[in-house]
Each structure stands twice: as structure tokens, then as C-alpha cells.
Amino acid sequence: MxxxxxxxxxxxxxxxxxxxxxxxxxxxxxxxxxxxxxxxxxxxxxxxxxxxxxxxxxxxxxxxxGPAWQEMNGRAARRRKLWAVLGVPLAVAVALVALKPSLLPGDPFGTDESPAAASPLPDETAAPSAAPGASDPETPTLDKPFAGSPALRWADGEAGIVLPEAEAVGPVPKDRVEQALKLTKKLLVGANLDPKAVRGARPEAALSVLDPKQPGVLDGLGTALRSPSRKHDPVTLFSRFDPDEVRPVGDVIKTRGRMTFKKGTQGGVAVRADYTFVYPVVRADGPTEVTRTIVRRVLDVELADPARYQVTQGRLLLMEYDQEIGNSSCDVHDGYLHPEFPSSGPTGAEPSGPTTDPYDRSKDIDHDQDECGTVSRT
Structure with missing residues (x-):
């Protein structure tokens, strides 16, 4: 019921x-x-x-x-204890990041503007519109020889000589254009990046690219290397340092520039190369003060048609070349570049020309400027 x-x-x-x-x-x-x-x-x-x-x-x-709630309460107590332990260092870390957000990996807020944190520059495919911006005023060291220089973001050595895509130019086929570009790169590397040549040795690799049938070129360069003078100075084409005076810092030479081509005047393809090289060095006698010499070179070469002209197959004609050298003693024509160090005065003639920025690749080289000037930075 x-x-x-x-x-x-x-x-x-x-x-x-x-x-x-x-x-x-x-x-x-x-x-x-x-x-x-x-x-x-x-x-x-x-x-x-x-x-x-x-x-x-x-x-x-x-x-x-009530085991369930007892266990849950125990876990909660452990979490509270863990947070208590982590609380102090976590608060310190948050405070540090608030003061300097660039400490975070990858700089997610984009606050670190130093060149060291920036990615490498893309390849130069056209003349820049202006000189590189100001860099942090850092002093170069043995560990960081490019500190405070725009070249810090430039490519290393040969990696900075990027060949353009070859294509036929008028009657000149694509493969001949590609050959001319590769020979031009070999000339640039042999004249400015070969370790032995940079340390003062004869630049054999660069000389081997030039046509021996071109009147006066190889003979004139040979004279310059044997008996340098104002009229025949090898540094107008080759980057060379006196090993008794300075030695390179590390193995890296920073490189930036571009290469173009067009139909040549000798039945072949003409190539123009415009590159700047940055050399960090120290004195050979021991002090560790680092300085840099900046060399810009513009070369006009041509791979001529051997069927129409008296030229050597696979060799370049050197049509014209020019240079702009930053931080090297004035009016010293002994076949070497002579970097100047901040701690010592000029070793050559007193500069009388204008102050220029050796990193400015937006302008052509001034062919009419014969006076030796000063540089705004190295």
C-alpha cells in the first residue's frame, strides 16, 4: 500500500x-x-x-x-603552491619584458631596430634611391668587425655577387650571355675576394679572365703589379693590402652590388658590374683596433665575337673600369690600400676634397673628382 x-x-x-x-x-x-x-x-x-x-x-x-572532493582539494592546494613558487620569477620576467620588449624571441613587437637583429638585405637589382640609413654607433671588434656598419646586413663574399637571369641579346644567344656573366663574376672574385690576392699576392685568377690579345691591358697591369706608381697603380682594379702593415679580421668580406648586360660594340655582349666591398682589418703588429676600408668598383667588360674580331675565345675585353675608395691614405701609390685607424692620424697627404659616404650606392662615381677627400663613416 x-x-x-x-x-x-x-x-x-x-x-x-x-x-x-x-x-x-x-x-x-x-x-x-x-x-x-x-x-x-x-x-x-x-x-x-x-x-x-x-x-x-x-x-x-x-x-x-568523499575521496573525490578530497583529491580535488589536494590538487588545488598543489596548484596554489606551484603558482606561489613561480609567481616571483614570472613577475620579474614580465617587468623585464615591459622595460625592454626586444628581449622576447623573434621581437614580436618589432621594437629591436638594431642592424644585428634585422634580416639580410634582398639582392640589389637596381640603383638605390638614397644612401643607407644611419647605423648604431658601435665600435667594430675582432668578434664583430662589421658592428656599426650598413654592411652588417650585406651578403658575405661571393654570395653578394648574384648573376641576373641570362637571355639572348640580339644575335648573341643565351648561353654566350651566361658565359659572359660568369666570367665577369670570376674577375670580380679574383680581384677583390681571393684571400691571397687581398693579402698582397699577384691576382692570378683575375688576370686569367682577361684577353691577352687586347692591346696594352695585361702589360699595363703587369707593370702596375711589378712597379706601382701614380700612373700604374694596381689598386685601381685590385683590392690589395700590405701584409706587413695590416691583416684581415676573419674570412668575411661584405659585398653588395648588381650586374647588368646589353648588346656590345664588338659583336658580343657587354656587361656592367657595380659592386662595393668592405674589408675589416687590424694592424699587423698586434693591436686589436679594428677599422674598415670600403672599395666600390664599376667595370665595363665585353665578351666579343671571335668570328668577327681578333680576340681569344672565352676571355673578356676590359673596356673601362673605375673605383671609389673609402678610408685609405691619400697619394700613396705603392700598390696597396692603406687603411687609417681612429687612434692614429692620416699617414698620407692631408685630405683636401669633400666628405663622402662610402656606402652611398645611389650615385655614380665622380670621374671629375681628383682631390682626396674624407669619408663620413667606415
């Missing part, structure tokens, strides 16, 4: 088991739930079942012992 609940009490059949279980758990924790004043037969039945489960050790989680 079932019991009929009073009008103000919910029917036991309408309350699921989990509701009554929650009520009993609340009762165990001395809570004050809103429940019927007298449990129904359903409630008594659920209570009896829970007591039997407890006697058999089968109490559900949360019944009397």
Missing part, C-alpha cells in the same frame, strides 16, 4: 535516486536543504541501500568519506 504525499510535499516517485542521494550527502555535511519534513518510503529505501553499500565497502564517491 503506497503512501500519498501531502499537497505541499513532492511525490517520492517524482524524485530520482541521484536527488535523494544528494540530499543524504547534504545531510551528512549538516547542510540545510529544503526537503520534506518526513521521508517517504522511497527515501527510506534509498537510505537503506546506501547503508548496505557502505557496509560492503561500496560507498559511491562523496558518500561520507
Amino acid at each position: 503506497s503512501e500519498k504525499p501531502s499537497d505541499d510535499e513532492p511525490s517520492a516517485s517524482e524524485l530520482p535516486d541521484d536527488a535523494w542521494e544528494q540530499f543524504l550527502r547534504d545531510a551528512e555535511r549538516n547542510s540545510q536543504p529544503s526537503v520534506p519534513k518526513e521521508p517517504s518510503a522511497r527515501a527510506r529505501m534509498v537510505t537503506e541501500r546506501l547503508r548496505q553499500q557502505e557496509a560492503r565497502g561500496e560507498s559511491p564517491p562523496g558518500w561520507r568519506t
Whole structure:
């Protein structure tokens, strides 16, 4: 015989088991739930079942012992302890990043404007519109010989001589154009980047590219290398340093420039190369003060047609060449470049020309400027 609940009490059949279980758990924790004043037969039945489960050790989680909430509370306590341990160093790190965001890897806020953090410059494919911007006023060292120089972002050595895509020029086929470009690069490397030649040795690799049938060229260069003078000075084509005076810092020479080509006047293809090389050096006698010499070279060469002209197959005609040298003593014509160091005065003639920026590749070389000037930076 079932019991009929009073009008103000919910029917036991309408309350699921989990509701009554929650009520009993609340009762165990001395809570004050809103429940019927007298449990129904359903409630008594659920209570009896829970007591039997407890006697058999089968109490559900949360019944009397409450392992679930105890474990959860323990985990929460451990998290609070962990955050307490991490809190101080984390606060310090946040403060440091707030003061200097560039400490974050990758500089996500773009705050580090130093050249060292900047990516390498893309290849130069046309004349720049202006000189490079000002660099941080850092002093070059043995470990960082290009510190404070725009060349820090330039390519290293041969990597800076990127050949343009070859294509046919009039009757000159693509493969001949490609050959001319490669020979021009070989000339530039042999004259300005070959380690032995830079240290004062004879630039054999560069000389081997030039046509021996071109009147006066190789003879004139040979004279300049043997007996340098104002009229025949090898530094007008070759970058050479006196090994008794200075030695290079490391193996890297920074390079930047471009190469173009067009139809030549000797039945072949004409190539123009315009490149700047930056050489960090120290004195040979031991002091570690670093300085840099900057050399810009513009060469016009041609791979002529041997079927029409008296030329050597696979050799270049040297049509014209010019140079602009920054930070080398004036009016010294002994076949070498002579870098000047900040700690010592000029070793050559007193500069009388204008001040120029040796890194400015936006202008042509001034052919009419014979006076020896000064540079605005090295």
C-alpha cells in the first residue's frame, strides 16, 4: 500500500535516486536543504541501500568519506603552491619584458631596430634611391668587425655577387650571355675576394679572365703589379693590402652590388658590374683596433665575337673600369690600400676634397673628382 504525499510535499516517485542521494550527502555535511519534513518510503529505501553499500565497502564517491572532493582539494592546494613558487620569477620576467620588449624571441613587437637583429638585405637589382640609413654607433671588434656598419646586413663574399637571369641579346644567344656573366663574376672574385690576392699576392685568377690579345691591358697591369706608381697603380682594379702593415679580421668580406648586360660594340655582349666591398682589418703588429676600408668598383667588360674580331675565345675585353675608395691614405701609390685607424692620424697627404659616404650606392662615381677627400663613416 503506497503512501500519498501531502499537497505541499513532492511525490517520492517524482524524485530520482541521484536527488535523494544528494540530499543524504547534504545531510551528512549538516547542510540545510529544503526537503520534506518526513521521508517517504522511497527515501527510506534509498537510505537503506546506501547503508548496505557502505557496509560492503561500496560507498559511491562523496558518500561520507568523499575521496573525490578530497583529491580535488589536494590538487588545488598543489596548484596554489606551484603558482606561489613561480609567481616571483614570472613577475620579474614580465617587468623585464615591459622595460625592454626586444628581449622576447623573434621581437614580436618589432621594437629591436638594431642592424644585428634585422634580416639580410634582398639582392640589389637596381640603383638605390638614397644612401643607407644611419647605423648604431658601435665600435667594430675582432668578434664583430662589421658592428656599426650598413654592411652588417650585406651578403658575405661571393654570395653578394648574384648573376641576373641570362637571355639572348640580339644575335648573341643565351648561353654566350651566361658565359659572359660568369666570367665577369670570376674577375670580380679574383680581384677583390681571393684571400691571397687581398693579402698582397699577384691576382692570378683575375688576370686569367682577361684577353691577352687586347692591346696594352695585361702589360699595363703587369707593370702596375711589378712597379706601382701614380700612373700604374694596381689598386685601381685590385683590392690589395700590405701584409706587413695590416691583416684581415676573419674570412668575411661584405659585398653588395648588381650586374647588368646589353648588346656590345664588338659583336658580343657587354656587361656592367657595380659592386662595393668592405674589408675589416687590424694592424699587423698586434693591436686589436679594428677599422674598415670600403672599395666600390664599376667595370665595363665585353665578351666579343671571335668570328668577327681578333680576340681569344672565352676571355673578356676590359673596356673601362673605375673605383671609389673609402678610408685609405691619400697619394700613396705603392700598390696597396692603406687603411687609417681612429687612434692614429692620416699617414698620407692631408685630405683636401669633400666628405663622402662610402656606402652611398645611389650615385655614380665622380670621374671629375681628383682631390682626396674624407669619408663620413667606415
